[in-house]
Amino acid sequence: MMMVSLNLPERIRQDFPILQRKVHGKDLVYLDNAASAQKPLAVIEGQREYLANYHANIHRGAHHLAQLATEAFEGARGKIAAHIGAAHTEEVIFTGGSTDAINLVAQAWGRANLTSGDTVLVTRMEHHANIVPWQMVCAEKGAKLVPVNVLEDGTLDLDDYASCLERHQPKMVGFVHASNTLGTINPVAEMCAQAKAAGALTLVDGSQALPHLNIDVQAIDCDFYVATAHKAYGPTGLGFLYGKKSQLESMPPWRGGGEMIESVSFEGTTFNGLPHKFEAGTPHISGGIAFGIALDWMNGVGTDNISHHETHLVKHAHAALGTLKGLRIIGTAPNKVGVVSLVVDGLHPYDLGTLLDGQGMAVRTGHHCTEPLMQHLGLESGTLRMSFAAYTTREEIDRAVIALDRAIKMLR
Ligand SMILES: Cc1ncc(COP(=O)(O)O)c(C=O)c1O
Numbered sequence: 215m216m217m218v219s220l221n222l223p224e225r226i227r228q229d230f231p232i233l234q235r236k237v238h239g240k241d242l243v244y245l246d247n248a249a250s251a252q253k254p255l256a257v258i259e260g261q262r263e264y265l266a267n268y269h270a271n272i273h274r275g276a277h278h279l280a281q282l283a284t285e286a287f288e289g290a291r292g293k294i295a296a297h298i299g300a301a302h303t304e305e306v307i308f309t310g311g312s313t314d315a316i317n318l319v320a321q322a323w324g325r326a327n328l329t330s331g332d333t334v335l336v337t338r339m340e341h342h343a344n345i346v347p348w349q350m351v352c353a354e355k356g357a358k359l360v361p362v363n364v365l366e367d368g369t370l371d372l373d374d375y376a377s378c379l380e381r382h383q384p385k386m387v388g389f390v391h392a393s394n395t396l397g398t399i400n401p402v403a404e405m406c407a408q409a410k411a412a413g414a415l416t417l418v419d420g421s422q423a424l425p426h427l428n429i430d431v432q433a434i435d436c437d438f439y440v441a442t443a444h445k446a447y448g449p450t451g452l453g454f455l456y457g458k459k460s461q462l463e464s465m466p467p468w469r470g471g472g473e474m475i476e477s478v479s480f481e482g483t484t485f486n487g488l489p490h491k492f493e494a495g496t497p498h499i500s501g502g503i504a505f506g507i508a509l510d511w512m513n514g515v516g517t518d519n520i521s522h523h524e525t526h527l528v529k530h531a532h533a534a535l536g537t538l539k540g541l542r543i544i545g546t547a548p549n550k551v552g553v554v555s556l557v558v559d560g561l562h563p564y565d566l567g568t569l570l571d572g573q574g575m576a577v578r579t580g581h582h583c584t585e586p587l588m589q590h591l592g593l594e595s596g597t598l599r600m601s602f603a604a605y606t607t608r609e610e611i612d613r614a615v616i617a618l619d620r621a622i623k624m625l626r
Pocket of ligand 1: 248249310311313314341390392393394421422442443453583
């Protein structure tokens with residue numbers, strides 16, 4: 215049941231110690247959540263608790279602390295699997311984040327499966343993390359990387375998508391679930407079905423979807439899904455790769471070392487089963503445990519409530535920003551996560567961002583790691599981006615709009 219979310223920030227803001235602080239003498243207004251969200255106390259305490267009370271390396275110890283740490287870390291894997299609707303816990307591989315997860319697929323799957331003349335299809339709205347790893351493996355294998363067009367309003371050109379599938383017969387298709395620059399939510403289940411019908415595998419970059427949307431990888435029916443913990447109220451340097459068991463089993467390992475092996479000798483090495491085959495070395499144990507706690511926190515609040523709240527915030531921000539002269543919102547797709555990018559005629563986003571910072575407001579300016587998208591939209595100086603989280607209030611957006619108005623008048 216969806217709860218009315220108007221009072222959501224009121225209920226949860228006290229969970230976030232950082233929201234009490236001042237920046238340049240002003241109350242912090244944190245609108246940079248697409249870059250990284252703030253952490254609830256439960257996540258901070260959970261990480262501290264592990265480090266203070268049961269730190270040990272996992273999996274290989276017979277002693278009590280090793281067992282406690284292993285249970286907590288593997289428990290977190292189970293929480294991720296349940297959260298995204300994976301059929302099997304071992305389909306979840308811990309990685310260093312989304313970037314690391316995409317590199318894993320590009321290297322392990324790509325090097326084994328791509329050959330000269332093959333195509334990998336991505337979209338023009340991808341983060342660099344879903345472009346560069348493919349460029350690297352395509353260059354090595356003589357394959358080509360083809361982008362699908364994005365329309366003026368920031369939606370994906372689905373006609374071009376269908377046409378690219380038909381014309382290029384790609385082996386792999388990669389696309390964002392939600393764009394970090396435009397906020398656009400892509401119809402990922404339909405896109406996966408189309409790709410599958412064309413004989414391609416699919417990788418969905420869920421970095422911006424995990425903090426805002428319910429995710430069901432079986433309903434999406436993707437082959438791979440990646441996300442990063444720090445945008446979903448968890449720690450940095452930690453994320454996951456979900457892969458269908460059959461795909462992961464057929465892929466060779468990528469990184470070699472401890473943990474990912476079954477036995478090692480100079481005559482030859484055999485590899486561990488899933489998920490450990492792809493997890494060489496000691497992982498980010500405290501991060502994994504804290505990520506599990508972040509998902510518990512999100513589930514306690516209710517992802518539906520967060521989505522609902524952020525949809526209201528986006529509508530409110532669009533309406534309020536629309537009153538400022540010379541301001542253009544970049545990305546007006548009907549379905550958006552809490553991301554609002556904008557440009558102001560004749561003004562550099564960085565100058566505006568700096569003036570907002572002076573008022574205690576954290577926004578991001580630049581290309582947001584989507585340079586090809588910026589080139590496509592003719593926005594070489596990038597945009598100013600406000601991005602929201604469960605704790606963002608309408609009042610904060612109103613304050614940012616007033617501050618932006620003042621900044622525009624100062625710079626004109
Ligand atoms: C859409 C998208 N993909 C990938 C990433 C990379 O995430 P990470 O740096 O945590 O690997 C980001 C981060 O901004 C993102 O927004």
